[in-house]
Amino acid sequence: MTARPEPRPDAGRRYLIMSASMGSGHDGVALELARRLRERGHTTYLVDVLDLLPAGFGVGVRGIYGLMLRHAPGRYQRVYDAFGDPREGRRMIEPLVRLAAPAGHAALREIAPDAVFSTFHLAGAVVGRLREEGRLDVPTLVVITEFNPHAVWLSSGNDAYLCLTPSGQRTAATLVSGRAHWLGPIVRPEYERPNPDARPTPPAVAARPPTVLVSSGSWGVANGLADTVRALASTGRYFPLALCGRNSRLLDEVRRVAGPEHALGWREDLPDLVAGAYAVVENAGGQTCAEAFRAGTPVVIHAPLPGHGRAAGRHLTRAGLARRSDTPHDLVTALDALHPDGPARFEQIERARTIFRADGIDLLLALAESGTAGDAVAPARFGRHR
Structure with missing residues (x-):
């Protein structure tokens, strides 16, 4: 700059x-x-x-x-x-x-x-x-x-x-x-959606399981990301997409461990990806969280990074703005709780909307x-x- x-x-x-x-x-x-x-x-x-x-x-x-x-x-x-x-x-x-x-x-x-x-x-x-x-x-x-x-x-x-x-x-x-x-x-205004309450297609009738974005920031920093993505995909209930940022090594690792269809490098169409996702899984509690909140997409803080990530995770969960998980099993449980047919999903979305x-x-x-x-x-x- x-x-x-x-x-x-x-x-x-x-x-x-x-x-x-x-x-x-x-x-x-x-x-x-x-x-x-x-x-x-x-x-x-x-x-x-x-x-x-x-x-x-x-x-x-x-x-x-x-x-x-x-x-x-x-x-x-x-x-x-x-x-x-x-x-x-x-x-x-x-x-x-x-x-x-x-x-x-x-x-x-x-x-x-x-x-x-x-x-x-x-x-x-x-x-x-x-x-x-x-x-x-x-x-x-x-x-x-x-x-x-x-x-x-x-x-x-x-x-x-x-x-x-x-x-x-x-x-x-x-x-x-x-x-x-x-x-x-x-x-950015690209994240504002005219109808943030639009319900994602229920898993039972979707062509494939609902997409879950797993973010590691622009630097691609995450612990056990490939294993987390593989575990999510193995349930058959969610289709995880790992956002590996500009970290080509992480991108290659996720493709090798979880499959090439589950890994993305740096993307310019992130607003569309976030808006179309069932949920965003995040580990730093930073700008990606704010962007998901603006798009009306619920957030799960998973295995947060030390320092600012853990502090943000505590802050967001106390305020009811996000859910928290530390293991792949806990992550699946947190995602299940955000089912579009239940009230928890939209209560969390509404609380997040009020911070703007x-x-x-x-x-x-x-x-x-x-x-x-x-x-x-x-x-x-x-x-x-x-």
């Missing part, structure tokens, strides 16, 4: 959106946020916070993160837990903040935005530090892209922290008080334009953009 804007002759305000190329979720939110802001006549600039680090550091950070997820999940869980302590988390992230701050400050001086939106926690930490030090005098808002607002997202110095769910807002408020707000998910805000961008702009994070700017005031 670069800092070049899409120019508009009628441009209103200038907004900088700082994301990170860590998977596709953070960038996906940033791009959709930019689209909506441009639609309202504003100019947007997109910056990858990893590009602000000295040469090679960003690639290294991304690589270490991926290696821990794939090969050292226990270590990643310990790091995630350590970041849960605000003081310890600030100490741990301090070296990266110091490295990125000079280039971040230079970019901000060049762009001169009216406000900054961060869709990655390191980005929020960098602009928050500049705000604290008086080197940035415009509002900075953190758009949290994880359902569980972990303390690492709540770096000091920012003016507001926008959460995906009301329960997430209440959790964040324990650390940032009146600066926590419920924004709701930011999802029609006035989310109004809220974001009102906070950015007010230049304040205090209780004087309350979500209840935002019915229409001023």
